[in-house]
Amino acid sequence: QVQLQESGPQLLKPSETLSLTCAVSGGSYWSWIRQSPGKGLEWIGQIYQSGSTQYNPSLKSRVIMSLDKSKNQFSLRLTSVTAADTAVYYCARHGGFDFDSWGQGTLVTVSS
């Protein structure tokens, strides 16, 4: 059974870097997705088992995703955060062109 669990700091100040990690058990490519009241569900990017990545063009300049196979986890870094980056962040496994398993989500708040 696929399990995903997000972890990382939940309160950031503007201009700081958001860093989250997702522990996974199963799958061959995964994504980060966020959900805020103002913008709904937004795909951030995906990473393959090979380590290759694709990012949402709207966030591409601030996003880095990486994979640590030895720890069965992948990570998200989002630089120069603002209040607009306040959201629940989910990691999810791809079942193809969809997301068939999701983590429980972690709320990240950006506030001075």
Add this chain to the structure above:
Amino acid sequence: EIVLTQSPGTLSLSPGERATLSCRASQSTRSTYLAWYQQKPGQAPRLLIYATSSRATGIPDRFSGSGSGTDFTLSISRLEPEDFAVYYCQLYGSPTYTFGQGTKLEI
């Protein structure tokens, strides 16, 4: 970027009734690329339907999906109390993934 528009924004029905939710894409797409999710308060979205009409593992057969081109539909044949939630459609639009704004299904 493909935009997904869901309608209605809110759908008020009673248990036992049939629900029909719509998702319209701003440009024609392959049916393989369209999925539907259910989200309840405080929970992550759950995959219901993938590739327009295939039910995900464990999803009851009262949920069905259909459509092609730019117009897609999620139908729930006989509403159960646990079906009242928010539903999202999602599309792969190389290389990005886009979600609709959601339809709230309320009693």
